[in-house]
C-alpha cells in the first residue's frame with residue numbers, strides 16, 4: 001500500500017474542533033490540492049501528515065507503515081512552507097544540502113559546511129545531488145549566493161530544491177505561492193508540477209486559490225470548517241459539486 005493514507009484525523013485546540021474526521025488517500029505520482037478558505041484546517045492537516053503536530057485521533061500511513069506517532073524525520077516526507085524557511089547564513093548550495101546531512105544545525109552554522117565538514121567521496125556525492133536538483137530549477141548560477149541576495153521567486157525555487165533533494169515519498173506544499181506577486185504565481189505553477197513529476201511523490205498541495213487547484217491538481221480535496229466535502233478530479237468538482245458549499249466555493253454557475 002504505497003502513497004499516503006489519512007484516516008479519520010481529528011484535532012482540536014482547546015475546546016475548538018479544527019479537524020472533524022478527515023480521510024483521504026494520495027497515490028504515488030498523484031497531485032492532490034487541498035482547497036478551502038482560510039482557517040478551515042488545511043495547515044493543521046499538513047502539519048499532522050508532516051509530524052509537526054499530533055492528531056487527537058485517526059491514523060497516518062505512508063508506504064504502508066503507520067507513522068501517526070513517528071518523528072518528522074522518520075516519515076519520508078518533505079514540506080515546503082509559505083515562508084520558505086531558508087537559513088540566511090548558508091549559501092544556496094548549503095541550504096539545498098541540509099536534508100542530505102545528518103548534522104545538527106549548530107554544526108551547520110560554521111559555514112561553509114559542504115567544504116568544511118565533508119571531504120572526498122561524501123562531499124562529491126552531496127555536490128552531485130545538489131547540482132541534480134538545482135539544474136532544472138535554474139539555480140546553478142546562484143549556488144554560491146545567500147538567500148538575502150535572491151528574489152522571492154528564486155528563494156521559492158531553493159525551497160523546492162531542498163524539499164526534493166532526498167526524493168521524498170510524500171511531498172507537502174502549504175500555500176507556497178502566496179508570497180509571490182500575481183504574475184510570478186501563475187508562472188511558478190507549472191514549475192511546481194514539474195518538480196512533483198520528477199520526484200514522482202504523493203503530493204499534497206494546500207491552497208485557497210481555486211485557479212491553482214483547477215490547473216495543477218489531478219484531484220481536488222475541498223475542505224471547509226474542518227471537514228472534507230468532496231475529493232474528485234477538477235472537472236468533476238466543477239461540473240458536479242457534491243453540495244451547495246462546494247458549488248459556492250468553486251464558483252460554478254449552479
Ligand code: ADP
Nearest residue numbers: 013014018036037038039040041042043044045
Ligand atoms: P488554514 O491553514 O486552513 O488557514 P489552520 O489549520 O492554520 O487553517 O487553522 C485552523 C484553525 O485552527 C484556525 O481557527 C486556527 O486559528 C486554529 N489553530 C491552528 N493552529 C493552532 C494552534 N497551535 N493553537 C490554537 N489554535 C490553532
Ligand code: MG
Nearest residue numbers: 042043044174
Ligand atoms: Mg494555512
